[in-house]
Amino acid sequence: MPPMPHSVPPKRPSGLTRVQKQDLRNAMLFISPWIVGFVGLMAYPIVMSIYYSLCDFSVLQAPQFVGAANYRELASDDVFRRAMSNTFVYAAAAIPLGIVLAFIIAMLLNTGVKGMAVYRTIFFLPSLVPAIAMGILWLWIFNGKSGILNYLVQSASRPVGWATLGLLLISPLFLAWFLGRSLGDDGKLCRWGALAGAVAGFGLVGLGWKVGWIGSLTTLELNPPSWLSDTFWVKPAFILMSLWGTGHAVVIYLAGLQNVPVHLYEAADLDGANWWEKTRNVTVPMMSPVILFNGIMAIIGTFNFFAIPFVMAPGGQPARSAYFLAVNLFDNAFLYLRMGYASAMAWILFLIVFLLTMLAMKLSEKHVHYGGS
Amino acid sequence: MSIGRRLATTGLTILMVLGFWLMFRPDPAPADGKVHIRYWEKWTGFEEAAMRKVVERYNKSQDRVHVNYLAVSQVDQKMLLSTSGGNPPDVAGLWDYNVVVYADYNALRPLDDFCKRDGITADQYLPAYWNLCTHNNGIYALPTTPASVALHWNRKLFREAGLDPDRPPKTLEELDEMADKLIQRDRSGRIEVMGYLPAEPGWWNWGWGYFFGGSLWPGGDQVSAVSPENMRAFNWVKGYSDRYGSRDIQVFQSGFGNFSSPQNAFMAEQVAMVLQGVWMANYINNTNPSLDWDAAPFPHPADRPDLANSTPVGLDVLVIPAGAPHPEEAWDFIRFVQQQENMEFLCHEQWKHSPLSSVSEAFLANHRNKRIRLFQDLAASNNTFNTPRVGIWREWQDEMNSAFQKIWTSGEDPEDALEYVERRVQPKLARYLDNLERRRVAAAN
Numbered sequence: 001m002p003p004m005p006h007s008v009p010p011k012r013p014s015g016l017t018r019v020q021k022q023d024l025r026n027a028m029l030f031i032s033p034w035i036v037g038f039v040g041l042m043a044y045p046i047v048m049s050i051y052y053s054l055c056d057f058s059v060l061q062a063p064q065f066v067g068a069a070n071y072r073e074l075a076s077d078d079v080f081r082r083a084m085s086n087t088f089v090y091a092a093a094a095i096p097l098g099i100v101l102a103f104i105i106a107m108l109l110n111t112g113v114k115g116m117a118v119y120r121t122i123f124f125l126p127s128l129v130p131a132i133a134m135g136i137l138w139l140w141i142f143n144g145k146s147g148i149l150n151y152l153v154q155s156a157s158r159p160v161g162w163a164t165l166g167l168l169l170i171s172p173l174f175l176a177w178f179l180g181r182s183l184g185d186d187g188k189l190c191r192w193g194a195l196a197g198a199v200a201g202f203g204l205v206g207l208g209w210k211v212g213w214i215g216s217l218t219t220l221e222l223n224p225p226s227w228l229s230d231t232f233w234v235k236p237a238f239i240l241m242s243l244w245g246t247g248h249a250v251v252i253y254l255a256g257l258q259n260v261p262v263h264l265y266e267a268a269d270l271d272g273a274n275w276w277e278k279t280r281n282v283t284v285p286m287m288s289p290v291i292l293f294n295g296i297m298a299i300i301g302t303f304n305f306f307a308i309p310f311v312m313a314p315g316g317q318p319a320r321s322a323y324f325l326a327v328n329l330f331d332n333a334f335l336y337l338r339m340g341y342a343s344a345m346a347w348i349l350f351l352i353v354f355l356l357t358m359l360a361m362k363l364s365e366k367h368v369h370y371g372g373s
Numbered sequence: 374m375s376i377g378r379r380l381a382t383t384g385l386t387i388l389m390v391l392g393f394w395l396m397f398r399p400d401p402a403p404a405d406g407k408v409h410i411r412y413w414e415k416w417t418g419f420e421e422a423a424m425r426k427v428v429e430r431y432n433k434s435q436d437r438v439h440v441n442y443l444a445v446s447q448v449d450q451k452m453l454l455s456t457s458g459g460n461p462p463d464v465a466g467l468w469d470y471n472v473v474v475y476a477d478y479n480a481l482r483p484l485d486d487f488c489k490r491d492g493i494t495a496d497q498y499l500p501a502y503w504n505l506c507t508h509n510n511g512i513y514a515l516p517t518t519p520a521s522v523a524l525h526w527n528r529k530l531f532r533e534a535g536l537d538p539d540r541p542p543k544t545l546e547e548l549d550e551m552a553d554k555l556i557q558r559d560r561s562g563r564i565e566v567m568g569y570l571p572a573e574p575g576w577w578n579w580g581w582g583y584f585f586g587g588s589l590w591p592g593g594d595q596v597s598a599v600s601p602e603n604m605r606a607f608n609w610v611k612g613y614s615d616r617y618g619s620r621d622i623q624v625f626q627s628g629f630g631n632f633s634s635p636q637n638a639f640m641a642e643q644v645a646m647v648l649q650g651v652w653m654a655n656y657i658n659n660t661n662p663s664l665d666w667d668a669a670p671f672p673h674p675a676d677r678p679d680l681a682n683s684t685p686v687g688l689d690v691l692v693i694p695a696g697a698p699h700p701e702e703a704w705d706f707i708r709f710v711q712q713q714e715n716m717e718f719l720c721h722e723q724w725k726h727s728p729l730s731s732v733s734e735a736f737l738a739n740h741r742n743k744r745i746r747l748f749q750d751l752a753a754s755n756n757t758f759n760t761p762r763v764g765i766w767r768e769w770q771d772e773m774n775s776a777f778q779k780i781w782t783s784g785e786d787p788e789d790a791l792e793y794v795e796r797r798v799q800p801k802l803a804r805y806l807d808n809l810e811r812r813r814v815a816a817a818n
Contacts, residue, residue, distance in 0.1 A: 026382055033389070056808060059457045060478035064812075078797070145628030221561060226623040231783055315771055319778040334450050335767045337474060 049343040057340035070344035083328040091302040094242040102246040106253030127247030135311035144226025153224040161220025172201025231321040256290035288368040407439040414466035415448040423722030438702040461694035463703040469505040469688040474764035476513045482693040484512045487704045501757040502728040505688045514690035516728040520650040521684045521751040528665040530645040541669040555645045564625040569646045571610045578777035581606035583758040590761035598795040607787035635660040654742035655724035668744040682754040
């Protein structure tokens, strides 16, 4: 096709025509409120926070330059280290779990079963709940005495007890079958294996009888913890709760899944690939840029985890086991009036997020496949 | 450019400029000819309404000043930012612990000259509360409503446990014995009612040492978290979690609702004895008026009768932020609140006792808290104590709370937990004091 004629006048030596200059001026004028807002409310505070991080600054008095003293103090601050370790533990569990769960949900929602639009909406709905409301809601879910989670765990006590008892009682049969089968095709060996398995199983049942497992399993009472006041269980509780908000990631994965070329699946079908092979060799590689994007968003989100612990675990209680970096930063800035120290903390936080993002980008070089490349 | 486009561009530009002008123009002078001052207060609900009535009284009492009263959440933080931004309110209602740090940072206007001129003196107030308004021999705040704290007990639960409902514990040893008799568990061993719980409501975790004759800060640059009295106090606290099982208590505690809700542990009759303030009668009245309760001084160790009538005291205060545009008018309003009639009206409406040394019999006789005389007497006792009057208190308090939780939930040895507090706070205190001194010297030069 021949090139289309166009009506753009030839450029003047300055590079812009009079009309273009006017348009540029008008455009700048109209976006000027945003520019003023960005410079005043974002760029200026960001630049000043670098300076404040080198100062003793209470907000109420002029900053006094102290060099790297804030950074030195951070290096030996137990509470900062504690907040950092809590944040890393939370991130290390919540990010991969969130990615995997969201991906699985997205794949299930992409199967085209009836009523899919409804399911998609249902999975997305929780991510629309404001963070504070979600915090209050989960306070009740995790309530040790009357929370629904502990109610479910306690209600499951008897079925779990009986199921475990059933497994124990059939263990002679199972072990006989398992050992017999695993010893290969030799009939004699198989018989001996089955016999040994049965003996081991009966031994297990006998032991269970002797030490009282069988009796206690029939009356099993699970004793779930008070999630948010137990120093061990509070972080798993937050990690569990983070999975509630995977709706955003699910929507992004769904959009990505729609774009995986169908011909790749057809080619895989021709090659005789099963579901797992297609997922591993087609879906995941084609979705890798989306997984990377969601991963980076999750890194940023988890390291800025603030509103929910601020509501659910004031002061990081119990005993600072739920004290996260962003909350520690807020406390220093606005409760302890140490804005300089908090600014130093903010820059360390930025550095961590930046390095982790770079690491993710670097690791992704070999594993992320872009359609156009 | 077409004429229509040009007109639209010009019109929108004018609109934008007008918008900016409207946003940033100075406030027009009020039409009533009065000086309008801004008063930010932290209260909500009935407490806010009580102060609103006082403000209305003031506005009607004269024709020179009009107070615009605004309830503000997190008022201390918002006052901090507005003061540093050069646009503070004329009057702010803060907590007593804010006074020291804001005074240290010159964020409050000293009130000494005003007090001297208008005859407001220390002897007009209970010493415990006057002390909370001053810092480094200067007056930086004046009271609104005070609080002292006492042991509240549930008479019905006492009767059910075979205890005399008219005889509260006098010593901590008696408290422990009664707590043992009052505990109730269900068939599976879960706690249903506790006699006493040092972690409920958990607002005075820092103060247990004082009930045993200890303190946290003797003044100067030394922290004294690890003292025999403090150790004894926190071992006593730990005794409860050891005796009744930390995990069982955690599950039990997690069933408690908010303080001001009917699910509050004391209102819901889950805890038979609780340390609470003068305000408690009002909340009982609102959430469980049929509760059969009474109040008495918190018990003291049997071997320390000199510590009878110990109570932590706290105070809500009025301040004039530095840079407030109308300090004279702000002072006029604060002075109005300090008049006995207005102060007693405010304290009556908020169900609290008076911070003044002179209290009318009518105030005590008509008060809705049946034990108001107890709280008034406790506030006047020699064994009142308050949070350390030092600018790093918020950090220090968080350290104390963390230490308390370590002892309470993880069974940590109190000596280790308190030593850790001392290790954390000591350098912070030294840095804070050094910093103040450096700034003082710089200002003097």
